[in-house]
Amino acid sequence: MSILGRNVLPLTVHASVLAPDWPWGFWSHMIIFVVIVMAFVILMAMGFIWFERRVISRYQIRIGPNRIGPFGLLQPVADVIKILIKEDIVPLNVDKIIHLLAPAVAIIPAIMVFAVIPFSNGASLVDLNIGILYIVAISSISIVGQVMAGWGSNNKYALISAMRVIAQVVSYEIPLALSIIGVVLFAGTLSMNGIVQQQSIPFILLQPLGFIIYFLASLAEVNRTPFDLLEAEGEIVAGYNIEYSGFKFALFYLTEYTEAIAISTIITTLYLAGWKGPFLPPVLWFLIKVFAVFTLIIWVRATLPRLRIDQVMGFAWKFLLPLAFINLLITGVQVVAWPDLSQWVIVAVNIVLSAVLIVAFSRMFRTKGDKVEA
Amino acid sequence: MGQVIAFWVFAVAIIGAALGVVLLKNVFRAAVLLVACFFGVAGIFILLSADFLAAMQILIYIGAISILVILAIMLTREVAFGSPSNKFQIPAFIIAALFCTGVIWAILNTQWQISSVAPGATTTSGLGVKLFSKDGFILPVEILPTVLLATILGAIVLVKDRKK
Numbered sequence: 001m002s003i004l005g006r007n008v009l010p011l012t013v014h015a016s017v018l019a020p021d022w023p024w025g026f027w028s029h030m031i032i033f034v035v036i037v038m039a040f041v042i043l044m045a046m047g048f049i050w051f052e053r054r055v056i057s058r059y060q061i062r063i064g065p066n067r068i069g070p071f072g073l074l075q076p077v078a079d080v081i082k083i084l085i086k087e088d089i090v091p092l093n094v095d096k097i098i099h100l101l102a103p104a105v106a107i108i109p110a111i112m113v114f115a116v117i118p119f120s121n122g123a124s125l126v127d128l129n130i131g132i133l134y135i136v137a138i139s140s141i142s143i144v145g146q147v148m149a150g151w152g153s154n155n156k157y158a159l160i161s162a163m164r165v166i167a168q169v170v171s172y173e174i175p176l177a178l179s180i181i182g183v184v185l186f187a188g189t190l191s192m193n194g195i196v197q198q199q200s201i202p203f204i205l206l207q208p209l210g211f212i213i214y215f216l217a218s219l220a221e222v223n224r225t226p227f228d229l230l231e232a233e234g235e236i237v238a239g240y241n242i243e244y245s246g247f248k249f250a251l252f253y254l255t256e257y258t259e260a261i262a263i264s265t266i267i268t269t270l271y272l273a274g275w276k277g278p279f280l281p282p283v284l285w286f287l288i289k290v291f292a293v294f295t296l297i298i299w300v301r302a303t304l305p306r307l308r309i310d311q312v313m314g315f316a317w318k319f320l321l322p323l324a325f326i327n328l329l330i331t332g333v334q335v336v337a338w339p340d341l342s343q344w345v346i347v348a349v350n351i352v353l354s355a356v357l358i359v360a361f362s363r364m365f366r367t368k369g370d371k372v373e374a
Numbered sequence: 375m376g377q378v379i380a381f382w383v384f385a386v387a388i389i390g391a392a393l394g395v396v397l398l399k400n401v402f403r404a405a406v407l408l409v410a411c412f413f414g415v416a417g418i419f420i421l422l423s424a425d426f427l428a429a430m431q432i433l434i435y436i437g438a439i440s441i442l443v444i445l446a447i448m449l450t451r452e453v454a455f456g457s458p459s460n461k462f463q464i465p466a467f468i469i470a471a472l473f474c475t476g477v478i479w480a481i482l483n484t485q486w487q488i489s490s491v492a493p494g495a496t497t498t499s500g501l502g503v504k505l506f507s508k509d510g511f512i513l514p515v516e517i518l519p520t521v522l523l524a525t526i527l528g529a530i531v532l533v534k535d536r537k538k
Contacts, residue, residue, distance in 0.1 A: 095400075095402070097403070133426070134429055136429075137429040137432040137437065138432065140433055140438075141413075143441060144409055148406060151444075151448060159448060170437075170438065170441060173438075
């Protein structure tokens, strides 16, 4: 194979669940898994929207949607149909091209994350050997779509929201990536399936501090409560998508839930041993764990109030970032110095260390009453 | 065959986007095209089996640098009327044309070393060894961020409120 007269060696793509005994090898694998991934994303998003509304209702001592279908299960279907037949309103002075492209730029990377998620042993669209790095990279593109929406809407509230998105996401990306490195050090591989295969005990036990940092940072990354400053209704009306209606708004809404599902699946894969588990089939274990993590996210949303902007930024830079560095240092020392030590000793040491560090740092980290730091 | 098609798609996309970055009056659209340009470069990296570099290209150039450029643009007024041309238009064009000719001439007349070894299944560990082994490149890589840090500190000192 040659490009401009130079020899180029073929790419090595590791896709091996269905290929090579299926017809067309790679292509049949790709088409089937694209369908699986899209179906997974859309169905899980609709299911989780229903589930979140019902569970939040429980926390708030009301009933929630229960009229359409059994237990209100068809409510998201009705919502989708309603939103699809709405009028698509484009305000007069918006930047038309940017306004049109923004939802697509936001949703495509959010779905692309699922390409490397292993649903079962080796059952992913591609098992890239830079798996988790690919996820961190691709998911950082979504913010471009949100910023395009904020700018292209020609609306000052949307613009403020977009700037909040930038400040928040760029800050939280650092502790997020640093906490992932801890997992990678223990697993010795970046491949998502490889990380699952390395977990004889779930990494949440080996990396309790890393798990907490990753969980909080990823909540901020996908703008879930208590970090949903970009859509603080009391301050900036509705967020970067204020000028969107109909199908375009639906795409932004779907992006938010896709990202929430994505972090549930990533946490499942990195910290909860992915598809591994006794008795039940691997796919079922995977879904159960994703479901559990998503329930935890809803629980956080139902429990905690929204933070102030200076609290959010201070939390990233003064609390999560130093802890992430310390976690990385501890993990590095353990991997290099005690390679032969029993994992359970490391588990005990790390849980005690995490508890001490978190208590110590929460003593040191105080947001100052009502004063907003300049 | 597929790789050749992919190469040309990326190449045309990169050059088109780069021309847009330079020629468009609207600075925000130019910044968005800059993102597209960086994305195309990541695609070329993947074609060269440099998967780690591709991920880093997206993470650093799109996830951090472009976003900060866009943030700076958002803080600017009258973006839609953009950068009007001034009297340096023709001298700038001449210098750019000369530079471009020089670069193209240099590229065409260089004997590039082409390795016939198959690319490794993973490039990440190779890069890690190059960085952190005994005679690795860790020192120059550490010096560069020091320069960047000094620049950031300088910027902070420059814009600091003197009244306090």
